[in-house]
Amino acid sequence: MNLDAKIPQGPLAQKWSNYKNNQKLVNPANKRKLDIIVVGTGLAGASAAASLGELGFNVKNFCIQDSPRRAHSIAAQGGINAAKNYPNDGDSVHRLFYDTIKGGDYRAREANVYRLAEVSNSIIDQCVAQGVPFAREYGGSLDNRSFGGAQVSRTFYAKGQTGQQLLLGAYQALMRQVNEGSVKLYTRTELVEIVLVDGKARGIITRDLVTGKTERHFGHAVVLATGGYGNTFFLSTNAMGSNVSAAIKAFQKGAAFANPCYAQIHPTCIPVHGEFQSKLTLMSESLRNDGRIWVPKKKEDAEAIRNGKKKGADLSEDERDYYLERRYPAFGNLVPRDVASRAAKERCDAGFGVGATGLAVYLDFQSSINRLGEDTIRERYGNLFQMYEKIVDDNPYKEPMMIYPAIHYTMGGVWVNYDLQTTVPGLFCLGEANFSDHGANRLGASALMQGLADGYFVLPYTIQNYLADEIATPRMTGNEKEFVEAEKTIAAKFEKLLAVKGQRSVDSFHKELGLVMWDFVGMARNKKGLEEAIEKIAAIKKEFWANVRVPGTNDGMNIELEKAARLVDFIDMGDLMARDALSREESCGGHFREEYQTEEGEALRQDDKFAYVSCWEYQGDDKAPVLHKEDLVFENVKLIQRNYK
Amino acid sequence: MEKNINLTLKVWRQADAKAKGKLETYQVDGISVDSSFLEMMDILNEQLINKGEEPVAFDHDCREGICGMCSLYINGRPHGPDDDVTTCQLHMRKFNDGDTVYIEPWRSAGFPVIKDLIVNRNAFDTIIASGGYVSVGTGGVPDANAMPIGKPDADEAMDAASCIGCGACVAACKNGSAMLFVSAKVSQLALLPQGKVEAASRAKNMVAKMDELGFGSCTNTGACEVECPKGVSIANIARLNRQFLSAKFKD
Ligand SMILES: Cc1cc2nc3c(=O)[nH]c(=O)nc-3n(C[C@H](O)[C@H](O)[C@H](O)COP(=O)(O)OP(=O)(O)OC[C@H]3O[C@@H](n4cnc5c(N)ncnc54)[C@H](O)[C@@H]3O)c2cc1C
Ligand code: SF4
Ligand code: FES
Numbered sequence: 060m061n062l063d064a065k066i067p068q069g070p071l072a073q074k075w076s077n078y079k080n081n082q083k084l085v086n087p088a089n090k091r092k093l094d095i096i097v098v099g100t101g102l103a104g105a106s107a108a109a110s111l112g113e114l115g116f117n118v119k120n121f122c123i124q125d126s127p128r129r130a131h132s133i134a135a136q137g138g139i140n141a142a143k144n145y146p147n148d149g150d151s152v153h154r155l156f157y158d159t160i161k162g163g164d165y166r167a168r169e170a171n172v173y174r175l176a177e178v179s180n181s182i183i184d185q186c187v188a189q190g191v192p193f194a195r196e197y198g199g200s201l202d203n204r205s206f207g208g209a210q211v212s213r214t215f216y217a218k219g220q221t222g223q224q225l226l227l228g229a230y231q232a233l234m235r236q237v238n239e240g241s242v243k244l245y246t247r248t249e250l251v252e253i254v255l256v257d258g259k260a261r262g263i264i265t266r267d268l269v270t271g272k273t274e275r276h277f278g279h280a281v282v283l284a285t286g287g288y289g290n291t292f293f294l295s296t297n298a299m300g301s302n303v304s305a306a307i308k309a310f311q312k313g314a315a316f317a318n319p320c321y322a323q324i325h326p327t328c329i330p331v332h333g334e335f336q337s338k339l340t341l342m343s344e345s346l347r348n349d350g351r352i353w354v355p356k357k358k359e360d361a362e363a364i365r366n367g368k369k370k371g372a373d374l375s376e377d378e379r380d381y382y383l384e385r386r387y388p389a390f391g392n393l394v395p396r397d398v399a400s401r402a403a404k405e406r407c408d409a410g411f412g413v414g415a416t417g418l419a420v421y422l423d424f425q426s427s428i429n430r431l432g433e434d435t436i437r438e439r440y441g442n443l444f445q446m447y448e449k450i451v452d453d454n455p456y457k458e459p460m461m462i463y464p465a466i467h468y469t470m471g472g473v474w475v476n477y478d479l480q481t482t483v484p485g486l487f488c489l490g491e492a493n494f495s496d497h498g499a500n501r502l503g504a505s506a507l508m509q510g511l512a513d514g515y516f517v518l519p520y521t522i523q524n525y526l527a528d529e530i531a532t533p534r535m536t537g538n539e540k541e542f543v544e545a546e547k548t549i550a551a552k553f554e555k556l557l558a559v560k561g562q563r564s565v566d567s568f569h570k571e572l573g574l575v576m577w578d579f580v581g582m583a584r585n586k587k588g589l590e591e592a593i594e595k596i597a598a599i600k601k602e603f604w605a606n607v608r609v610p611g612t613n614d615g616m617n618i619e620l621e622k623a624a625r626l627v628d629f630i631d632m633g634d635l636m637a638r639d640a641l642s643r644e645e646s647c648g649g650h651f652r653e654e655y656q657t658e659e660g661e662a663l664r665q666d667d668k669f670a671y672v673s674c675w676e677y678q679g680d681d682k683a684p685v686l687h688k689e690d691l692v693f694e695n696v697k698l699i700q701r702n703y704k
Numbered sequence: 705m706e707k708n709i710n711l712t713l714k715v716w717r718q719a720d721a722k723a724k725g726k727l728e729t730y731q732v733d734g735i736s737v738d739s740s741f742l743e744m745m746d747i748l749n750e751q752l753i754n755k756g757e758e759p760v761a762f763d764h765d766c767r768e769g770i771c772g773m774c775s776l777y778i779n780g781r782p783h784g785p786d787d788d789v790t791t792c793q794l795h796m797r798k799f800n801d802g803d804t805v806y807i808e809p810w811r812s813a814g815f816p817v818i819k820d821l822i823v824n825r826n827a828f829d830t831i832i833a834s835g836g837y838v839s840v841g842t843g844g845v846p847d848a849n850a851m852p853i854g855k856p857d858a859d860e861a862m863d864a865a866s867c868i869g870c871g872a873c874v875a876a877c878k879n880g881s882a883m884l885f886v887s888a889k890v891s892q893l894a895l896l897p898q899g900k901v902e903a904a905s906r907a908k909n910m911v912a913k914m915d916e917l918g919f920g921s922c923t924n925t926g927a928c929e930v931e932c933p934k935g936v937s938i939a940n941i942a943r944l945n946r947q948f949l950s951a952k953f954k955d
Binding site: 106109110113124125126127128129131133134143145181183184185186187188189190192193194195196197198199200201217218220223224227230231232234235237238244246269298299300332333335336337338340341445446449450452515516519564566567608610611615616618619 | 719720736738739740742743746747750752753754756757758759761763764765766767768769770771772773786788789793795797818819822824825826828829832833834836837838839840841842843845846847848849851852853854855858861862865866868869892893896898899
């Protein structure tokens, strides 16, 4: 397994320029001869497909929704970071780089993160030129806010709908290329297999979700921008269709899977309220700028609240424990996500949780309302308060909101080198689907930045370095034996799922998997629990293949069949996450091993042993994957313990 | 506090685009009023699967009112009996024990049914492809703050841009017109200096494409605005008409 990250020479700040100065390019006449498959139309996929189409390549772009505009990126609320330093508050490319490396608990590659910070400014320019309606000041210039505990205001936003507006910008650029004929769009079309010819990615097999028919597509290169794997947990803030199948196919074809155990648990989500629940709703992190988090000081009060005998608002100031302010006086309610989430779990586990289930803490706006007035709070968060009220049927202007952590984002993903190329030549991976920039914990407003950096400003360069050597490769017809074989294997797999004809629905298995993940591979992990999880997941897999019931046929739209095929991959993903979490005997970022914590209960890294990227290599179904390591070298930052006290 | 209700559902079932559909009757019991409408549909489907029947196909993804994927016509209203929400944000507390609930797909010439409650909205993408963008490529653009934009214009552009492309406006319109959708995009871009350059041709091309795709014409009934889950205003249609006239004038 070749884990050479191919980091360019030179000082950190010059690496990307050096790369661009020395890379190979494809001339315009040859671009027309090259086909690129881009799977995914989220921020990463849409921006890549549009940019590659503009350059003159033939692009085929795929998504599972009915329109590229509906990719999960649409749901991002809070904002996107950039090192513009418009507010003149001391920001710089280096500071954004440093904050991101530190925020990731020193488990990301310096060179990649630096490049991300470097291109961040171009993203904002690009989006504004497209007509993205970012928030503005009265003077007409762009407004910034501070987000997720950053000490500078570097977050650009469009109301609470930043992801939507950025995605629509990329989508519109994409549709312009569709109109011009450089991009061909395939909606409601799912990648079900990746085709390798002589060790290189040369195409994909897709399934048309309306007709059930499979199709073979050739590409000189294949780009995956298929999003994260948070839905392994069943309940998450991800869209219902978000799935890990493309990444798992890549893994099974020989791409290393990096850091699968790094999942982010977001502290401010609406708590779980019942068994029928289908997904969790995020309440934007920006709420922590004005909301104070607390639980009752006394267990009796917590209990009375749980039984409906008392309400949060009934408790006086000195009956409340503002535990984040207490534990982290310097950052208070604005500590990073991993820290805030663990602190909430700690209080609830200790018996101080509120809500009917006891798995909730308060997010209280009363002091801000007293200080700023209800109107100001309404102007800042009105849409979020409305969303909360529609779901919970409670008025957050009067009663404190209830929140609890939920799975939100996955930092791990397909391993890529500096070119964003996986260990399979010709197979590239972008956006949340890759692992590259966020280490063990992602800071707020940096996923949108990474997706668009990859798609607009990195891949359009780096892919040419690969394609320059492919200009002599003729287009394949799809009738080559590799394509035919792959299509056959896939058809057999769908038939196998339909043939089980068992007793249990797909969702019932997915929920079962989700509970195992949450209990053992969630916010706090330990050796015994992880070993148990691996066994339990294997048992779920076995029972699934013996007892799943998928009604209908493969000759048309069959939503249960789609879900069943995706669940097969989620089960493998769950196994991979548990194995990785077991092997990483330290705590870092979102990965918290109970055995490795400080006396105060903070994450304790083991830099001497674990400053590496875990890269898992597939060995075959039902065989344990093998771990390889890419050592992380830090030349520009000093590893310190994150301290938010 | 937990309250459960029982419902009779009349659900549109249609095997595929060519099949003739009809309403089927189902009973669902013990639905928590705290569940969302789509969670109620999940429960129905679980029930159908456990009986060995095919579940009801419906579109959904984000389940938080932003992707525009969900699209049900509930008791004669697109997105059902609550204001300013999408179907996925509708909660069962809007219904009473014993209610009969009619659940149908969007009905419009522009949106043919694919299966059960799922319709084909590709026409919206085709309309955007005909001009719903600023013609700018990646790179080589000026600094983001080089061109100041007044807050009122920026805010108004944002309001128009909040359209989620769900198609409720079309489903609500007796003419099956897509004017609210088209006008939202035309307005957003016309309000911003970046988009002004192409404003007239954009309006003309998008309206022509809309007509070509079989959407009806707008007679200002205002039904679209009432059912739009994102509160997109029909003032945008007036703005579109102005852009459109100025394009005609130039021709
Ligand atoms: C509620 C929420 C709020 C967020 N808020 C923020 C924020 O404020 N700031 C921030 O920086 N980040 C935020 N994030 C994170 C961020 O939105 C995502 O990480 C990012 O948008 C992912 O983009 P992507 O392009 O990588 O993938 P996605 O947007 O998930 O797109 C995946 C694409 O792949 C396609 N696809 C998947 N599988 C297949 C397949 N097998 N075949 C064909 N197509 C396939 C899908 O159709 C889709 O088009 C938020 C996330 C959530 C859940
Ligand atoms: S204008 Fe409103 S109803 Fe029409 S597509 Fe947009 S959001 Fe939906
Ligand atoms: S499912 Fe996304 S808007 Fe309803």
